[in-house]
Amino acid sequence: MRRxxxxxxxxxxxxxxxxxxxxxCGSGSGSSSASGGHPTITYWASDQGSSISDDVRVLTPxxxxxxxxxxxNVKLEVICWNDLLNRILAAASSGQGPDxxxxxxxxSASLQATGAFQPMSSDVMxxxxxxxxxLPGALAATGAPGKEPVGVPLYSMAxxxxxNKAMFQAAGIANPPTTWDEFVTxxxxxxxxxxxxxxVEGASTSENAHHxxxxxxxxxxxxxxxxxxxxxxxxxxxxxxxQYVDFMAADKIANPSDAEYSNGTEAVQDFATxxxxxxxxxxxxxxxxNYGMKPSQYGVVPVPFPASLPPGGKRADSxxxxxxxxxxxxxxxxxxxxxFVKYMTSRQTQIELNKAYGSLPSVTDAYSDPAFQTPTAQVxxxxxxNSAAPMPxxxxxxxxxxxxxxxxxxxxxxxxxxxxxxDQTVAAQLNQAQQQLQAGG
Amino acid sequence: xxxxxxAARARVSAPPPTPPPPTRRSWxxxxxxxxxxxxxxxxxxxxxxxxxxPMLVGIFMSFKQLxxxxxxxxxxxxxxxxxxxxFALDVNSAVGRNLLHSFWITCGFTVLTVGLSWLIGTGxxxxxxxxxxxxxxxxxxxxxxxxxxxxTAAITWEFMFQRDTGLVNxxxxxxxxxxxxxxxxxxxxxxxxxxxxxxxxxxWPFAFLVVTAGLQNIPxxxxxxxxxxxxxxxLRIRSITLPQLRPVNQVLVLVLFLWTFNDFNTPYVLFGNVxxxxxxxxxxxxxxxxxxxxxxxxxxxxSVLLLVFLLLVxxxxxxxxxxxxxxxx
Numbered sequence: 147m148r149r150x151x152x153x154x155x156x157x158x159x160x161x162x163x164x165x166x167x168x169x170x171c172g173s174g175s176g177s178s179s180a181s182g183g184h185p186t187i188t189y190w191a192s193d194q195g196s197s198i199s200d201d202v203r204v205l206t207p208x209x210x211x212x213x214x215x216x217x218x219n220v221k222l223e224v225i226c227w228n229d230l231l232n233r234i235l236a237a238a239s240s241g242q243g244p245d246x247x248x249x250x251x252x253x254s255a256s257l258q259a260t261g262a263f264q265p266m267s268s269d270v271m272x273x274x275x276x277x278x279x280x281l282p283g284a285l286a287a288t289g290a291p292g293k294e295p296v297g298v299p300l301y302s303m304a305x306x307x308x309x310n311k312a313m314f315q316a317a318g319i320a321n322p323p324t325t326w327d328e329f330v331t332x333x334x335x336x337x338x339x340x341x342x343x344x345x346v347e348g349a350s351t352s353e354n355a356h357h358x359x360x361x362x363x364x365x366x367x368x369x370x371x372x373x374x375x376x377x378x379x380x381x382x383x384x385x386x387x388x389q390y391v392d393f394m395a396a397d398k399i400a401n402p403s404d405a406e407y408s409n410g411t412e413a414v415q416d417f418a419t420x421x422x423x424x425x426x427x428x429x430x431x432x433x434x435x436n437y438g439m440k441p442s443q444y445g446v447v448p449v450p451f452p453a454s455l456p457p458g459g460k461r462a463d464s465x466x467x468x469x470x471x472x473x474x475x476x477x478x479x480x481x482x483x484x485x486f487v488k489y490m491t492s493r494q495t496q497i498e499l500n501k502a503y504g505s506l507p508s509v510t511d512a513y514s515d516p517a518f519q520t521p522t523a524q525v526x527x528x529x530x531x532n533s534a535a536p537m538p539x540x541x542x543x544x545x546x547x548x549x550x551x552x553x554x555x556x557x558x559x560x561x562x563x564x565x566x567x568x569d570q571t572v573a574a575q576l577n578q579a580q581q582q583l584q585a586g587g
Numbered sequence: 588x589x590x591x592x593x594a595a596r597a598r599v600s601a602p603p604p605t606p607p608p609p610t611r612r613s614w615x616x617x618x619x620x621x622x623x624x625x626x627x628x629x630x631x632x633x634x635x636x637x638x639x640x641p642m643l644v645g646i647f648m649s650f651k652q653l654x655x656x657x658x659x660x661x662x663x664x665x666x667x668x669x670x671x672x673x674f675a676l677d678v679n680s681a682v683g684r685n686l687l688h689s690f691w692i693t694c695g696f697t698v699l700t701v702g703l704s705w706l707i708g709t710g711x712x713x714x715x716x717x718x719x720x721x722x723x724x725x726x727x728x729x730x731x732x733x734x735x736x737x738x739t740a741a742i743t744w745e746f747m748f749q750r751d752t753g754l755v756n757x758x759x760x761x762x763x764x765x766x767x768x769x770x771x772x773x774x775x776x777x778x779x780x781x782x783x784x785x786x787x788x789x790x791w792p793f794a795f796l797v798v799t800a801g802l803q804n805i806p807x808x809x810x811x812x813x814x815x816x817x818x819x820x821x822l823r824i825r826s827i828t829l830p831q832l833r834p835v836n837q838v839l840v841l842v843l844f845l846w847t848f849n850d851f852n853t854p855y856v857l858f859g860n861v862x863x864x865x866x867x868x869x870x871x872x873x874x875x876x877x878x879x880x881x882x883x884x885x886x887x888x889x890s891v892l893l894l895v896f897l898l899l900v901x902x903x904x905x906x907x908x909x910x911x912x913x914x915x916x
Contacts, residue, residue, distance in 0.1 A: 228860075232878060235658065235878070235881070238658055238659055239658040239659060239661075241659070256655065256881075259655050259656055260655050260656065260658055260659060261656075261659055262659060349774075349859065349861075351860060351861055402750075402771075403750045403751045405771070405774055406749065406750055406771065406773055406774060408859050541655065541656070544881075545879065545880050545881060548860065548861070548879045548880075551861065552861035555861050556861075556863070556864065559771070559774040559775055559863060560775075562771060562774060562775075563771060563774065563775045577681075578681045578685075579681075581680060581681035581682070582681050582682055582685070582880065583880070
């Protein structure tokens with residue numbers, strides 16, 4: 147009895163070790179090889195729809211069409227957003243991965259540093275179509291500047307302000323806010339009883355990090371200096387993060403319960419079910435429809451700006467959000483994988499997939515479709531064209547998202563439990579996160 | 588060590604020295620002693636493969652600077668010497684401070700969880716000792732938390748601890764009116780208690796099971812004799828039950844300690860990737876360093892430190908309890 151239990155202390159050491167042992171120091175055998183001249187490739191898709199089965203339903207007809215056209219079979223696996231980065235990491239370390247994979251475009255530089263992905267040299271780009279077809283902003287978020295990109299943009303997204311038309315009317319607000327002062331004033335008018343001005347996903351590290359970045363841009367801040375060293379606790383960043391957390395802490399226009407929201411659906415659900423009047427979110431239309439909100443019930447406008455930009459402030463109101471498609475360097479079916487990438491970025495596929503997901507195509511020629519001529523789609527298009535800023539393209543980007551997202555999670559928790567959120571507490575948290583990030587690299 | 592005792596036993600059982608031809612004798616000896624080892628060999632090899640090799644790899648990694656740049660080819664990672672250990676133990680840096688903080692949190696969490704689980708488990712086992720109608724049913728019922736998969740249990744508790752929609756606040760705030768404002772259970776100071784409650788709920792049935800089994804071995808005539816001498820329930824528990832359970836409890840507490848100190852599932856499912864600082868256990872801190880900071884070298888160093896700490900505690904515990912056990916006897 148005691149013997150097997152003695153081993154418990156090493157379980158943790160093993161957990162980390164086994165993950166790497168399985169192949170960290172070995173070479174991968176790749177995916178199943180050709181059967182009768184028709185290879186099979188494995189594709190890991192990120193979950194873009196409301197559920198995994200929804201994604202399978204959307205993707206399957208497209209993959210069937212690809213197989214019909216080329217004879218290449220595609221083995222599809224849809225992976226939860228929360229697991230995706232770890233799965234990619236494990237695949238990269240073991241060499242036992244899929245052939246093609248979806249990645250969050252903000253991870254590009256991080257994953258580029260691992261060398262796990264096939265670089266998309268200009269030759270490769272020619273093979274999958276002209277690089278001029280892609281949206282320039284989205285194409286910029288495929289790797290660190292000056293290095294060969296490690297993917298092509300697949301779906302494009304941006305942040306916008308969603309507002310509940312009926313609630314605005316009831317509060318006597320004629321137009322949605324365009325500045326943060328108006329946003330807070332309107333938010334206070336909209337907060338009463340069980341209804342709150344805005345809903346935030348306060349415990350979601352990625353949502354938090356995206357907002358922290360955009361607010362910091364408007365304040366003229368930056369989380370990394372030119373040499374890639376973290377500069378978290380600058381006064382600009384402190385002001386930016388305090389402004390966002392103050393929606394709950396000082397302005398009291400966000401429900402303290404939002405501090406618990408972590409899985410990326412709860413804030414949207416609160417907005418859809420009339421518990422909050424505003425929502426800052428990236429292309430939420432498909433999810434809102436899922437929760438029973440009709441497009442006529444809400445409006446979509448760009449995220450507000452400060453009334454006057456502080457010195458050094460940038461006119462940015464969104465990150466360049468999106469999903470990229472990357473090919474694993476270890477693939478045994480490079481040609482088939484590239485054919486698949488070409489197919490996924492072709493006009494027809496782009497129209498159908500982005501229509502189903504409510505996102506925007508990453509290639510310009512798909513925009514002629516009427517689905518992307520709606521007022522909502524045009525708002526996003528304009529944001530992506532004019533005022534979206536790419537997240538820092540440094541190898542530590544994914545660590546940065548978790549670190550800053552964690553800082554905001556803790557600050558929201560303080561705000562929710564009535565503790566004061568001051569410049570000092572924000573700066574102290576940022577400083578600690580920065581030390582941890584520096585030590586990690 | 589096992590080999591030495593085996594050899595000693597073989598020497599003792601060896602026939603008295605009336606020597607047949609020496610070569611045949613030694614060959615037979617080799618065969619007789621070797622066969623058990625031969626039969627053990629597959630198990631030993633498997634054990635090495637599954638447990639020892641990954642552990643050695645972990646120790647190896649703890650001396651490397653294994654970051655995202657080297658995960659594809661870990662042999663190319665530069666050597667870090669003792670850097671990873673210095674980094675983890677430097678209490679003046681943010682990481683070292685957090686690790687120390689997590690260590691204290693984990694100690695508190697372990698003491699509370701093991702203590703409460705042992706108390707509830709032993710209490711329930713004692714109550715279930717005398718036969719009554721429905722005893723079997725209740726015993727089975729008590730074991731349900733232990734039989735549930737860890738994730739299912741922790742996710743259910745996470746739902747129950749939600750501030751607005753959770754069962755706990757519905758009961759405390761809406762039904763019993765104990766609080767004006769619904770408290771948070773998964774954020775702030777309460778998160779520690781939420782973690783302890785969930786862990787105790789999951790752990791006590793194991794204590795119950797082990798103590799129940801131990802109680803079956805206490806001879807009934809001890810109780811009869813005590814009853815004749817006029818000993819009450821408390822005296823019987825103190826003078827017969829607990830001393831008789833000593834060997835069982837010795838193992839039980841050790842096992843509960845090791846499990847709880849290393850618990851990863853419960854806090855990870857309850858709190859997600861960034862736990863509240865008040866409930867940041869060591870296992871989460873190590874996960875965070877390895878898989879979120881992508882610094883597998885430092886993560887491994889922390890794992891090794893944890894391993895060493897647990898080995899020391901275990902050794903000290905066994906030494907003390909065995910010595911005391913011998914002194915008592």
